[in-house]
Amino acid sequence: MAAEPRHIRVAAAVVWREGRLLFTRRPPGGPLGLLWEFPGGKLEPGETPERALTRELREELGVTARALEVLAVERHEYDHGLSVEISFVRCELDSLAFVPSPEVHEVRWALPAEVDPSEVLEGDRAFLARLAAGGAGTRG
Numbered sequence: 001m002a003a004e005p006r007h008i009r010v011a012a013a014v015v016w017r018e019g020r021l022l023f024t025r026r027p028p029g030g031p032l033g034l035l036w037e038f039p040g041g042k043l044e045p046g047e048t049p050e051r052a053l054t055r056e057l058r059e060e061l062g063v064t065a066r067a068l069e070v071l072a073v074e075r076h077e078y079d080h081g082l083s084v085e086i087s088f089v090r091c092e093l094d095s096l097a098f099v100p101s102p103e104v105h106e107v108r109w110a111l112p113a114e115v116d117p118s119e120v121l122e123g124d125r126a127f128l129a130r131l132a133a134g135g136a137g138t139r140g
Contacts, residue, residue, distance in 0.1 A: 007083040011049035012038035012124065013057060013091040014071055014131075020109035021131070023120075024060065027105040031080050034105065037121045038088065041103075049087035057091070061107070062099030065091045072130075076123035084123050 015022040024039045026032055041056040043049065050067035057065040068090045076084050098107050112132035117125045 006081060009043045009085045009087070010041060011043060011052040011056065011087045011089055012040040013053050013065060014038060014088050015091050015093055017096070017109055020111055023108050023110055023115070024104045025106035027102065032121060035121050036115070036119050037124055049089050053089055053091055057093070060101050060104050063097070064094040066094070067091050072127055074123065074127055078122060086123050088127050
């Protein structure tokens with residue numbers, strides 16, 4: 001018997017520094033292991049995307065984030081049965097002295113056009129492509 005698709009809401013931080021975006025890499029293992037993503041995570045019940053990012057960036061990178069504006073909301077259906085609604089939120093950080101948690105395998109800053117889409121979570125690819133083309137949320 002096939003499992004019901006899971007539906008989750010996540011928030012993704014869009015953080016710019018000198019024209020480069022902040023990306024984090026997932027740890028190895030699982031269907032999404034070692035893929036790059038915008039930092040962030042799942043919303044808890046009753047939580048806004050802005051509040052989720054404040055919590056997630058403190059937990060994952062040890063920094064305080066200030067959510068500025070929602071740039072886009074995307075939906076993606078993964079082949080493994082996960083349905084995701086992603087709120088991409090432009091954020092500023094109080095520090096760049098990251099203390100990555102075990103949930104973060106690696107951290108990098110990259111120009112949007114230089115990121116290989118095949119190395120990024122599928123749900124982040126359309127938004128990243130718009131940024132690379134100079135679309136919504138381009139800052140830095």
